[in-house]
Amino acid sequence: MMSFFDRLFERSARSVAQSSSRRGLLKKLGGTLVGAAAVPLLPVARADNHGGGMAKPVEQGSDTDCDYWRYCAIDGFLCSCCGGSANTCPPGTEMSPVTWIGTCHNPSDGRNYVISYNDCCGKSTCGACLCQRDEGDRPPYRPDKTNDINWCLGTASAAYHCSTAVLVGVAFEE
Amino acid sequence: MTPVSSLASVVAAGLLGLSPVVWSIDINDARARYNYQMFCQGCHTPDGSGYGDIPPLKNMMGLFLRSEAGRGFLVRVPGSATSKLSHADLAEVLNWTLENFAGSSLPQGSYQPYSAQEVAELRAQPLQEIQRTRAGILAEIAAQTP
Numbered sequence: 001m002m003s004f005f006d007r008l009f010e011r012s013a014r015s016v017a018q019s020s021s022r023r024g025l026l027k028k029l030g031g032t033l034v035g036a037a038a039v040p041l042l043p044v045a046r047a048d049n050h051g052g053g054m055a056k057p058v059e060q061g062s063d064t065d066c067d068y069w070r071y072c073a074i075d076g077f078l079c080s081c082c083g084g085s086a087n088t089c090p091p092g093t094e095m096s097p098v099t100w101i102g103t104c105h106n107p108s109d110g111r112n113y114v115i116s117y118n119d120c121c122g123k124s125t126c127g128a129c130l131c132q133r134d135e136g137d138r139p140p141y142r143p144d145k146t147n148d149i150n151w152c153l154g155t156a157s158a159a160y161h162c163s164t165a166v167l168v169g170v171a172f173e174e
Numbered sequence: 175m176t177p178v179s180s181l182a183s184v185v186a187a188g189l190l191g192l193s194p195v196v197w198s199i200d201i202n203d204a205r206a207r208y209n210y211q212m213f214c215q216g217c218h219t220p221d222g223s224g225y226g227d228i229p230p231l232k233n234m235m236g237l238f239l240r241s242e243a244g245r246g247f248l249v250r251v252p253g254s255a256t257s258k259l260s261h262a263d264l265a266e267v268l269n270w271t272l273e274n275f276a277g278s279s280l281p282q283g284s285y286q287p288y289s290a291q292e293v294a295e296l297r298a299q300p301l302q303e304i305q306r307t308r309a310g311i312l313a314e315i316a317a318q319t320p
Binding site for chain 1: 205207211
């Protein structure tokens, strides 16, 4: 009986040994570990994840100038002058998920686009590139269309650092 | 710019094999999406998940259609009632939001769409005690569920 088990296990062990290698296991295991670890590093679009298939605007001008077309209603410091960009927050700050949204006209392609003015929060004010254009800004009694309140809502810290102007979509026109 | 008109048909109870009631509504997807972005998304977030104290629409708002008061609530809350949207556009964006975000919360997987006239009547009675009203409606709906 015991010799039967011996033969059975010997045969199956040899068959595994012939069709695989010790390094093969390490390779697969390593690939899985590295692959899983890399997933959080992939680029993630957050505020602007609504624009699937959206027509891209014709870009002209510098996003570190107050005159840049996307900043038409901005009131604050440009994140693109503070270590971030028009779409992203500088390191060490957190983008507020709650924000106000308006439209800006892009003179380069003649279209209007929906812009989300997400604030970056968690550090004291950046101090660089202060812009105040306020086009389409409304008084605080229309809270969803005003830039006069601190939009660091829903972030761990309510400290305002700078403002982004994230492209959300193309404005609808009848 | 010519808007692309889209016809969205809602088939009630079809998935569950119940008696087929068909509600047909016109939703201009581009216009409704734009109005959601402009008047709702800033707080309710792009996918309707909400955040912190901001209530989720996603897999949630359909619950309110299980009661008459709940159906009215979605129109009478300040974000809806006092928005600058016309009655027709508000009805459209509410229907669009239900279609895109309500998901599993819809009663029997479907709903009766809002009309401009229904919206006009409801938003003429804006809510005062919003959180208390909301809690009362949700308690009423929870009591219905077997």
